Amino acid sequence: DAGITQSPRHKVTETGTPVTLRCHQTENHRYMYWYRQDPGHGLRLIHYSYGVKDTDKGEVSDGYSVSRSKTEDFLLTLESATSSQTSVYFCAISGNWGQPQHFGDGTRLSIL
Amino acid sequence: SQQGEEDPQALSIQEGENATMNCSYKTSINNLQWYRQNSGRGLVHLILIRSNEREKHSGRLRVTLDTSKKSSSLLITAxxxxxxxxxxxxxxxxxxxxxxxxxxxxxxxx
Structure with missing residues (x-):
């Protein structure tokens, strides 16, 4: 498996609280991505990064922010979590845009 | 939005049979990829086919791409x-x- 880990793997929190998910890679890949996976919607891109401090929005970016201060770490933050953000979140990495992506095993997030 | 749509949504077959699933999309593409996801795990990349390719093989996997029909199929044999x-x-x-x-x-x- 590509060296990519997500933390935490599971989290339950309350509406209105801030939440940060972490993605860590050991592959030195340039691109990192955050997706959410929901029944009936498949995988949807939230944000992605193409280098340190270089990020861009995906399909469903509202309510989410990201940061990448080091090549190996990509953080996803929900500033004020809502129940609609209950989902499974996946981080992925790739060497370049359009190349095969390697995925972490996901974070199951429940917002009560 | 352009989105790959797989068909069928669900498929049950006997062990040893071949499985075929299809993907349709709406606009021109650079490439198309297939991934597998086991329950509770992340996606695993299977195969990438470029827009100028018509068929690719990887072990028991065969992928075809028809850009004129904007569709691809994944065949898993045996x-x-x-x-x-x-x-x-x-x-x-x-x-x-x-x-x-x-x-x-x-x-x-x-």
Whole structure:
């Protein structure tokens, strides 16, 4: 498996609280991505990064922010979590845009 | 939005049979990829086919691409219990968008 880990793997929190998910890679890949996976919607891109401090929005970016201060770490933050953000979140990495992506095993997030 | 749509949504076959699933998309693409997802795990890349290719093989996997019909198919031959998973296509339109479909759930019966 590509060296990519997500933390935490599971989290339950309350509406209105801030939440940060972490993605860590050991592959030195340039691109990192955050997706959410929901029944009936498949995988949807939230944000992605193409280098340190270089990020861009995906399909469903509202309510989410990201940061990448080091090549190996990509953080996803929900500033004020809502129940609609209950989902499974996946981080992925790739060497370049359009190349095969390697995925972490996901974070199951429940917002009560 | 451009999105790969897999068909069928779910498929059950006997072990040893071949499984075929299809993906349709809406606009021109640079490449199309297929991924597998086992329950509770992340996606695993299976195969990438470029827009100028018509067919690719990888072990028991065969992928075809018909850009005139904007469709691709994934064939898994001689299926095994371990092939039970969800399969997704993902299209890269060359315009900073990679779109995943909703997936086909494949169940291999013993």
């Amino acid at each position: 299926s095994r219990a371990a092939d039970t998973a969800s399969y997704f296509c993902a299209t890269d339109d060359g315009d900073d968008k990679i779109i995943f479909g909703k997936g086909t759930r494949l169940h291999i019966l013993p």
